[in-house]
Amino acid sequence: MEYEVVIGLEVHCQLSTRSKIFCGCSTTFGNPPNSQTCPICLGHPGVLPVLNRKVVESAVMMGLATHCAITSPNVFSRKHYFYPDLPKGYQISQYDKPICEHGRVEIVVDGVPKRIGLTRIHMEEDAGKNLHEGLGASSHVDLNRAGVPLLEAVSEPDLRSPDEAVAYLKKLRNIVLYLGICDGNMERGNFRCDANISLRPRGTTKLGTKVEMKNMNSFRFLKQALEYEIKRQGQVLDEGGKIIQETRQWDTKRGVTESMRVKEEAHDYRYMPEPDLAPVVVEKIWAESLRKAMPELPDEKRERFVSRYGLSEYDADVLTASRPLADYYEAAVTVFDGDPKATCNWVMGDLSARLNEAGTDIADCPMTPGQLGGLVKLIHSGEISGKIAKTVFADMYGTDKSAAGIVKEKGLVQVSDTGAIDAIIDQVIAANPGELEAYRGGKDKLFGFFVGQVMKASKGQANPGMVNERLKEKLKG
Amino acid sequence: MSDDVSNEVGISRNEVLKIAKLGRLRLTDAEVDALGKDLNAILGYVAKMGELDTTGVPTLEHAAEFGDTCRDDENRPSLPREEALASAPRTGDGCFAVPKIIE
Incomplete structure (x- = not known):
């Protein structure tokens, strides 16, 4: 039978704050275990959490960037479960009154734009970290991460393919990077997602039984895991079987998803309003001042690159997929604005190729936008040919020489006599x-x-x- | 007080056992009976609220005044590690040690 895939993503992003969400402990990564804890994040009796204002501000900006309604007052709740990395026996999260609701994110797959609904965004604290390897009969717990602030963004089940899911995740990551509220580091798990996926016969509207896949921390794994699940669920259904609602994990080495077999009662979280935290009031004037302080977002920048520099949608999309790349391009165009399309070709072509080869990020690019702008200017004025420009580019890369300087030094001026x-x-x-x-x-x-x-x-x-x-x-x- | 318990808010023995399980409590039969009685008494007490007409009264989320209760994003000193681990029954390698977690 032919099936339609239905996917929804829950994305967790760790916020780039100095201190934890409810106490002043540092959020720095990589320090010795349990060196960044205090009675509040250790869950000692009688302590009181105090909310970090920057967490609220980050959530409001994320909500505005994704066209959400901001809930005021919004309310923290306790989510109860027992696990060694959760010192209090409950996680402070948001439940029935999250800070942001009813948003949307625009994605483009194969040139077709699509709106993905965003159900909600809420604030919560991260848990600690369990260390298992080589410890015999014990597991060890490091609580440096306990209480680090997270935003969780939950999408509507609007995604219809692994490619759409990846495009959505990329877009969301791009937004938090533009806003500067999360470093987007997926390897460290600072930006990660859970995926809900189900199949239904094409043409029907009733949702099938879903499977939740936990903690995907790369675009590639997300795509592979979803593709595997589509095949697996399709086979089960074709053979007349039933999908079991469960949590599965992607095994990166074996390339399969595996059931995690979580006990049924573990999901009775007994949510209740957090009595130790007052409801969070977000005054209109506060939200407006945050909106004004927000940088230009990827969609706006893309449209401006098209209208102002005459770039194609595709070029503008590639450039704005990374804020440092867009900034680099714009700085180069500022140096020489006579041929924005040529500048774009150099940034996306030779420069990107060179950076990829060396595994260098655009943020650490050894060639300044000024150097590249100068090169484009020489080509545009006819002083050098495109072919010579390639030589000049290679000579210039990694040095602080200007294009004009190299042309002069090597006598590379185009002969037009x-x-x-x-x-x-x-x-x-x-x-x-x-x-x-x-x-x-x-x-x-x-x-x-x-x-x-x-x-x-x-x-x-x-x-x-x-x-x-x-x-x-x-x-x- | 237990005389006031109405059947509507009654809590069954199975529910007491479920709550005990969620709370990781090992109870004797006598304790299950006693706690069931207590829980029913508490629920009955709270059920009195149901007798009031609350039509049109907005839900009270919190007893405290609303307002800016946030703090600035600034660091404060953490505990020295020895102190953080001091009340743990078992430790190892600067960590809290717990029975092996099977995932």
Whole structure:
């Protein structure tokens, strides 16, 4: 049978605050275990949590960026379960009154735009970390991460393919990076997602039984895990079986999803309003001041790149998929604004290729936007050809020299002087009498051969347009 | 007080056992009976609220005044690790040690 895939994502992003959500302990990663704890995040009796304002501000900005309604007052709740990494026996989260609701995110897959509904975004605290390896009969618990602030964004089941799920996750990550509220580091788990996936016969509307997949921390794993689940669930249904509602985990080594077999009663969380925290009031004036302080977001920037610089939707999309890349491009265009499309080609072409090769991030690019802008300017003014520009680019990369400086130093200026070009053409014609005769006898294809010879003799410096023009003239005889 | 318990808010023996299980409490039969009685008494007491007409009264989320109760995002000193671990029954390698977690 043919099935339609229905996917919803729950995305967790760790906020880039200095202190934890309810206490002043540091959120720095990688320090010795249990060196960043206090009675509040250790869950000692009688302590009181105090909410970090920056967490609320980050949540409001995320909500505004995704067109959500901001709930005021919104309410914290306790979610109860027992696990060694959860010192209080409950997680402080939000339940029936989350800070943001009813938003949307725009994605583009294969050139087709689509709106994905965002059910809610809420604030909560992270748990600690369990360490298992090589410890015999014990597990060890590090509570440095306990109480680190998280935002959880829950989508509507609007995604219809693994590609859409990946595009949505990329978009959300891009938004938090633009806002500067999360570092987006997926390897460390600072940006991760759970996926709910079910199948239903195409053409029907009733949702099938869903499976939840936990803690996917890369775009590739998400795609692979979803593709595997689609196949697995399709087979079960085709054989007349039933999907079991369960939590599964992606095994990266074996390339399969596995059931996690969680006990039934573990899911009775007994939510209750958190009595130790007052409901959070977000005054309109506060939300408005945050909106004004927000940077330009990916969608707005993309549209502006199209209208202002005349870039294609595709080019603008690639450039704005990373804020540092967009900033780099814009800085280069500011240096020379005569040919924004050419600048875009250099950024997306040679520069990106070079950075990829070296595994360097655009943020650490050894070539300044000024250097690249200067290069584009020389090409645009006709001082150097595109071919010479490649040489200049290679020489310039990793140095602090300007394009003009390199051209001058190496004498690479394009030869556009008719006399000089004619002299080279005369030499080439004299050296190839056989080809000349054949060309004049009707072998037009040889024209390319002569162009090549002239360019070679000029060490690539002859103006290609003029070579074409003069050569045609001279070959006529 | 237990005389006031109405059947509507009554709590069954099975529910007491379920709550005990969720709370990781091991109870004797006598304790289950006693706690069931107590829980029913508490529920009955709270059920008195149901006798009031609350039509049109907004839900009270919290007894405290609303307002800005946030703090600035600033660091305060954490506990020295020895102190953080001091009340743990078992420790190891600077961590809280717990029975092996099977995932």
